[in-house]
Amino acid sequence: MTQKRKVKVAVNGYGVIGKRVADAVALQDDMDLIGVSDVGFDYRIRVAAERGFPIYASLPDRRKLMEEARIPVAGTLEDLLQKVDIVVDCTPKGIGAKNKPIYEKAGLRAIFQGGEKHELAGYSFTAQVNYAGALNRQFARVVSCNTTALCRVMHALHKQGWVKRARAVLMRRGTDPWESHKDGMINTAIPETKVPSHQGPDAQTVIEGLDITTMAGAGPYNLSHLHYAMVETTRPVNVDELRHALWEEPRIAFIRSADGLVALNAVIELMRDLNRPRNDMWEVAVWEDALAADDREVYLTFQVHNEAITIPESIDAIRAMTGIERDASKSIEKTNTSLGIVKTLLPRTTPEAAVHAAMGVALRAARKQFMEEGFKGAEEPAEAVPTKAQAK
Numbered sequence: 001m002t003q004k005r006k007v008k009v010a011v012n013g014y015g016v017i018g019k020r021v022a023d024a025v026a027l028q029d030d031m032d033l034i035g036v037s038d039v040g041f042d043y044r045i046r047v048a049a050e051r052g053f054p055i056y057a058s059l060p061d062r063r064k065l066m067e068e069a070r071i072p073v074a075g076t077l078e079d080l081l082q083k084v085d086i087v088v089d090c091t092p093k094g095i096g097a098k099n100k101p102i103y104e105k106a107g108l109r110a111i112f113q114g115g116e117k118h119e120l121a122g123y124s125f126t127a128q129v130n131y132a133g134a135l136n137r138q139f140a141r142v143v144s145c146n147t148t149a150l151c152r153v154m155h156a157l158h159k160q161g162w163v164k165r166a167r168a169v170l171m172r173r174g175t176d177p178w179e180s181h182k183d184g185m186i187n188t189a190i191p192e193t194k195v196p197s198h199q200g201p202d203a204q205t206v207i208e209g210l211d212i213t214t215m216a217g218a219g220p221y222n223l224s225h226l227h228y229a230m231v232e233t234t235r236p237v238n239v240d241e242l243r244h245a246l247w248e249e250p251r252i253a254f255i256r257s258a259d260g261l262v263a264l265n266a267v268i269e270l271m272r273d274l275n276r277p278r279n280d281m282w283e284v285a286v287w288e289d290a291l292a293a294d295d296r297e298v299y300l301t302f303q304v305h306n307e308a309i310t311i312p313e314s315i316d317a318i319r320a321m322t323g324i325e326r327d328a329s330k331s332i333e334k335t336n337t338s339l340g341i342v343k344t345l346l347p348r349t350t351p352e353a354a355v356h357a358a359m360g361v362a363l364r365a366a367r368k369q370f371m372e373e374g375f376k377g378a379e380e381p382a383e384a385v386p387t388k389a390q391a392k
């Protein structure tokens with residue numbers, strides 16, 4: 001069998017997101033990390049040198065400064081762009097927009113991050129929702145951490161036809177850990193006065209037709225965001241159905257306060273104990289014991305590790321845009337395996353897979369029984385079984 005050519009990838013901007021994307025690309029057997037580019041010369045970019053990643057200067061006038069700081073600079077961003085098939089732009093909000101003409105001039109595909117506007121790329125991406133639409137596109141934007149989490153959770157419900165109207169409250173982290181000495185807040189919380197907050201409309205750029213409104217605020221903590229979602233449903237949905245729909249959705253994992261996972265810090269401590277790189281939690285962590293439902297709505301509480309959650313999305317976007325994998329589920333699976341993304345965080349002591357397999361059989365049987373009761377087509381050749389679209 002001939003080995004497929006590996007996709008050559010550049011990462012521009014080696015900060016919170018860029019350094020993680022670079023590590024994730026380096027793990028893939030169908031990608032080569034050709035280099036990373038930045039304008040900094042502090043400890044963060046020096047780590048790229050320790051990793052052995054070729055380093056480029058994103059702005060020509062920064063090259064001298066970087067070299068004076070003993071950073072081994074292999075060339076400029078333009079030099080790097082000539083060697084790759086695709087660039088993942090992980091620069092701060094607004095810089096991606098300035099970089100787009102550079103990528104266009106180089107005739108390159110580019111992935112932007114959630115700080116950039118939807119219009120810049122014209123396509124907002126969450127792998128499990130709209131991978132197919134990104135196939136062979138020149139530009140796409142991986143949506144922000146909050147929007148990615150909303151898209152995963154809402155997609156689990158929306159694809160069942162359950163979402164009549166969703167509302168979510170987002171309690172954002174005040175700052176990122178690496179810069180918590182210079183930014184953030186103490187002993188306060190800051191409500192965002194823009195309503196709806198940006199993430200609801202942003203999720204609609206990914207999930208067409210989703211009726212969602214979000215409100216946001218920020219507090220004095222830096223490990224993750226916390227979301228509360230209330231979803232008015234098109235029919236009464238019970239907790240078992242809700243739990244099972246979330247189980248079947250990739251990149252969502254359950255956590256339980258009954259396991260001592262009672263707060264954001266406890267969940268990140270679990271990531272530390274599981275030896276995850278940089279404590280990263282790529283999954284949306286949904287509190288299973290906080291799931292609730294009544295006749296009109298379902299209620300969810302979930303944790304979003306903002307530094308990590310979008311990383312697998314960039315990897316899948318590379319595969320989709322370069323066309324090296326046309327099947328979303330294959331790419332998602334490959335990325336999940338390479339990074340260590342799981343459905344069950346503590347599989348030896350939590351037999352979730354078996355429980356949900358049994359639950360799935362029971363739910364399907366119950367559904368079939370109701371379907372048979374409502375099916376009055378004895379004279380037709382059709383059976384009372386879900387259509388393909390319903391079985392999804």
Ligand SMILES: NC(=O)c1ccc[n+]([C@@H]2O[C@H](COP(=O)([O-])OP(=O)(O)OC[C@H]3O[C@@H](n4cnc5c(N)ncnc54)[C@H](O)[C@@H]3O)[C@@H](O)[C@H]2O)c1
Binds near residue numbers: 059143144
């Ligand atoms: N931090 C998060 O939680 C988070 C989560 C999801 C998405 N995002 C998005 O990811 C993008 C990057 O955010 P971040 O948090 O990684 O930022 P960051 O500040 O941690 O990193 C940005 C990096 O880009 C470098 N940089 C600055 N100007 C540059 C230029 N002109 N050319 C090349 N490099 C330059 C900086 O030196 C830094 O290393 C933004 O769009 C942001 O909205 C951030």
